[in-house]
Amino acid sequence: MLDKINFMRKKIVAGNWKMNLNYTEGVSLFSEIVNMVNDEVIGNQKVVICSSFIHLSAISHLAKSHPKVSVGAQNCHQTQSGAYTGEVSASMIQSIEVKYVIIGHSERRQYFSETNLILSEKVDAALKHELTPIFCIGETLEQRNNNTHFTVLKSQLSEGVFNLDESEFKKLIIAYEPVWAIGTGLTASPEQAQEIHEFIRKEIAVQYTQAVADECSILYGGSCNSKNAAELFAKPDIDGGLIGGASLKSRDFVDIIKSFPK
Numbered sequence: 001m002l003d004k005i006n007f008m009r010k011k012i013v014a015g016n017w018k019m020n021l022n023y024t025e026g027v028s029l030f031s032e033i034v035n036m037v038n039d040e041v042i043g044n045q046k047v048v049i050c051s052s053f054i055h056l057s058a059i060s061h062l063a064k065s066h067p068k069v070s071v072g073a074q075n076c077h078q079t080q081s082g083a084y085t086g087e088v089s090a091s092m093i094q095s096i097e098v099k100y101v102i103i104g105h106s107e108r109r110q111y112f113s114e115t116n117l118i119l120s121e122k123v124d125a126a127l128k129h130e131l132t133p134i135f136c137i138g139e140t141l142e143q144r145n146n147n148t149h150f151t152v153l154k155s156q157l158s159e160g161v162f163n164l165d166e167s168e169f170k171k172l173i174i175a176y177e178p179v180w181a182i183g184t185g186l187t188a189s190p191e192q193a194q195e196i197h198e199f200i201r202k203e204i205a206v207q208y209t210q211a212v213a214d215e216c217s218i219l220y221g222g223s224c225n226s227k228n229a230a231e232l233f234a235k236p237d238i239d240g241g242l243i244g245g246a247s248l249k250s251r252d253f254v255d256i257i258k259s260f261p262k
C-alpha cells in the first residue's frame, strides 16, 4: 500500500536561487542543469528552478525544449495589477508561461512581514492564474525549543491554505522548511523531518480527506545537499526537497535529484 501511495505522489526537487546570479550567470546555470538532467536523470522526478524575476522570461523560454525541468518565481503580489511599485503579479508571471511560484518562504515572512493572511491572498492569486504554489511553512529555533512548533505549523497551514476548497488545495505543493535549518548548514535529521512531514500529512487528512493527504507532495528544505538528500528522501512522507544554496551548483543539484530511492 505504501509503495502504491509513494508511486502516486509526485517526487519533486525545486531549486530556490534566491537573490543570486546575474542574468548571464543564471541563464548559463539553467542551461547546464537542463543538459545534465536530460543526460543523467532517468525517472519521474519533477525538477523546478525558481529564479529571480530577471531570469524568468529567458529560462522559461529555454525550458520549453526541456520538458523535465520547469520554472518558478519566488514570490508574487496578491493583487492583479495597480500602484504597487516594484511588485510583480501572478498574472504577469503567468504571461511568460511560468508554472510555479514559491509562497511563504521564511525570508519573505521575516524580512517582508508577510503574514499568513497575506500569504493566503497570494495563494489565491497564484491559483487564479494557474500557477502551482510551493507553500512554505516552518518554525524558528525558539519555537522548537519552546515546544510550540506543532502549533505554529498548524496555524501556518490553517490560516495560509486550509481555507481552500479540496480541488484547489490539491494543486498545492507544501514545503516544510525549519527556519533554523535554512542556510545554516544545520539540517533537520531525517527522523525530525519525517516526524513533521507525517504531522503535516495528518493535518491535511483531518482538514480534507486521507486521499488528498496521500496525494500531496511535501518537500523538505533546510541545508539539504547532495550528502544528506538520500537519507531524507528515503523517508516515507518526504517527497523531495526545496534546495537553496546547493541549487546554485549544477553538479550538486543534479546529485540531489538523483537521490531518490531506486
Ligand code: PEP
Residues within 6 Å of the ligand: 016, 177, 181, 182, 183, 184, 185, 221, 222, 223, 224, 242, 243, 244, 245, 246
Ligand atoms: C531555502 O531557502 O529554501 C533553503 C532551503 O535554503 P538552503 O538549502 O540554503 O538552506
